[in-house]
Amino acid sequence: MNRKIGYISSILAFLIALISIIPISPENNLKISFNIFSIDNSEYYIWGTIENGISSLNSMNMNFPENLMAIFLWILIIFIGISSIITALSNTKSNNIFKLYSLNILISTFLITVYTIIVFTLLDWNDFLFIFSILGLGYYLILVILLLNILSLHFFKKSDYL
Amino acid sequence: MNRLGLISAIITLLTLFLPFIPIGIYFWNEVSSTVEVDSFIKLPVSLVNFNNNQYFLWGTLNQDGFNFWVNSSSMPFIISFIFLSILGLLAIIFSLVGSTKKDSLGKRLMSYNFLSLFFIILYSILGFTIYSEEIFGVKFGLLEVFSYLDYGFYIILLNLILSFIAFIKHPLI
Numbered sequence: 409m410n411r412k413i414g415y416i417s418s419i420l421a422f423l424i425a426l427i428s429i430i431p432i433s434p435e436n437n438l439k440i441s442f443n444i445f446s447i448d449n450s451e452y453y454i455w456g457t458i459e460n461g462i463s464s465l466n467s468m469n470m471n472f473p474e475n476l477m478a479i480f481l482w483i484l485i486i487f488i489g490i491s492s493i494i495t496a497l498s499n500t501k502s503n504n505i506f507k508l509y510s511l512n513i514l515i516s517t518f519l520i521t522v523y524t525i526i527v528f529t530l531l532d533w534n535d536f537l538f539i540f541s542i543l544g545l546g547y548y549l550i551l552v553i554l555l556l557n558i559l560s561l562h563f564f565k566k567s568d569y570l
Numbered sequence: 571m572n573r574l575g576l577i578s579a580i581i582t583l584l585t586l587f588l589p590f591i592p593i594g595i596y597f598w599n600e601v602s603s604t605v606e607v608d609s610f611i612k613l614p615v616s617l618v619n620f621n622n623n624q625y626f627l628w629g630t631l632n633q634d635g636f637n638f639w640v641n642s643s644s645m646p647f648i649i650s651f652i653f654l655s656i657l658g659l660l661a662i663i664f665s666l667v668g669s670t671k672k673d674s675l676g677k678r679l680m681s682y683n684f685l686s687l688f689f690i691i692l693y694s695i696l697g698f699t700i701y702s703e704e705i706f707g708v709k710f711g712l713l714e715v716f717s718y719l720d721y722g723f724y725i726i727l728l729n730l731i732l733s734f735i736a737f738i739k740h741p742l743i
Contacts, residue, residue, distance in 0.1 A: 428610055431598035439598065455593045455611055461600030463610035468593070482593070494573060 410560050410567075414496025417512070417556045420549050421489035424454055425482060443544035444523050447530060454519075454546060455482050481522070484515050488553060495560070502564075509561040516554035523547055574736035575669030575680055579662050581729045582687070585615045585722050586627045586658040589636075615722040617654075617694045618715065620706050625698070626722065627658040627690070646701035653693035661686035665733065672741050680737040687730045694723055 424442050432438040443451040443458075451458045455478065456466030467478035491508045494500055500508075527547075532538055584591060592609035599606040616624035616631070624631045629638035639651035661683050668679025695715060702710035 426593060426595055428594040429596045429598060429600075431605075434598050434603065434605075453594060458594075458610060463594070466611055468611055468613065490577070497573075499571070 410563055411496045411498070413556050413560045413563075414492045417553045417560075418489045418492035418496070420553055420556075421485050421492060424546050424549055425485045425489060428453060428458065441544060442546045442549070444546040444550075445527050445530075445542045445544050447542060451544070454485055481519070484519060485550075488512050488515055492553075492557075505564060506561075509557055509564060512557040513554060513561065516550055516557065519550050520547075520554060523550070571672075572669035572676070572680065572736055572740050574732055574739065575665045575683065578683060578687075578729055578733045578736055579665040579669065581725060581732070582658060582661045582665065585725055585729075586655070586662065588615055589624070589626060589631055590614045614720055615725060616720040617722045617726070618698060618718045619720040620708075620718045623706075624720065625705070627654045629655075644704060646697075646704040649697065649701070650693070650705065653697060654690060657686045657690050657693075661690070661733075665736070668740070669736070674742065677737065677740045677742060680733065680740050684730065684733040684737050687726060687733055690726055691723075691730055694719075694726075 427442055429442070430440040432440060441451060443453050445452050449460045456463065456468055468475055468482065470478075491512055495505050495508045495512075527539060527542055530542065590612035592611075593613055594610035595607070596610065597605065597607055599608070614624060616626050618625040622632065629636055629641070631637075639647050639655055642648070664679045664683040664686060668676045668683060670676070671679065698705060698715050699710045699712065702708060702715070
């Protein structure tokens with residue numbers, strides 16, 4: 409069970425980190441977009457921004473040290489992807505698995521907190537439900553990764569590995 | 571299996587065979603409404619970026635096209651081929667083979683991986699400074715190359731640290 413959850417959370421993390429849009433039916437404008445949140449025509453991903461289908465301001469492409477924050481956030485999600493695979497492998501030491509689950513939970517909580525603060529600063533507080541039209545699939549997937557890791561840690565503690 | 575060694579091999583593979591890491595991959599161009607696989611961000615893995623000319627482990631890239639280090643009769647380019655492309659390839663082989671062997675040979679191969687990456691780093695700083703006139707067309711001063719280092723250099727520097735940890739933690743039966 410834990411192994412499957414590890415693979416799922418690593419796939420989700422890599423999707424958020426590397427993929428922007430997967431078209432399902434382009435004629436009907438049906439697509440899976442991995443944006444964290446979107447306002448008007450701008451879509452904000454973990455790696456940058458797209459405006460009207462064209463890459464706009466991307467802090468990752470900027471010069472040092474402006475790019476550090478964007479690269480840091482991107483490396484965090486890549487780390488979740490790699491560490492989730494490592495936890496899913498059969499010959500990983502149980503002590504290391506415990507540490508990696510804890511780290512994954514810590515990182516995904518940090519990411520969720522950062523993006524929640526950003527969304528809250530952009531939010532019109534008179535219409536709070538507007539938050540659900542802003543948030544994108546990427547945000548929910550980070551939330552899913554967090555829940556999966558908490559679930560894995562719970563199952564792991566219940567088992568006799570420790 | 572030494573997992574850190576495997577990760578080190580994958581990172582060296584990325585820097586040796588790719589010009590950039592695609593981030594924000596899309597399969598449909600919304601502007602032209604055509605099927606297209608591309609990415610919004612291309613994180614370059616070049617060691618040095620000088621006047622929009624990128625210098626990789628495998629060769630150089632500019633507006634006119636790409637050129638492998640080996641495709642030149644100039645001595646500095648051949649030396650760059652040996653110290654960057656050949657050592658890069660050896661680092662991949664050493665870390666791939668070494669990470670699967672849980673004996674002293676595996677540990678020795680992991681140390682060779684570390685040394686290969688160390689010499690790549692050393693050449694990127696010293697070699698590019700010594701042969702700057704032939705490679706870049708401009709004579710670099712001491713440590714001037716540091717102003718032109720790109721993502722690839724820092725990725726290899728991180729890889730060097732990773733390979734050292736992989737060497738220290740290499741499992742022995």
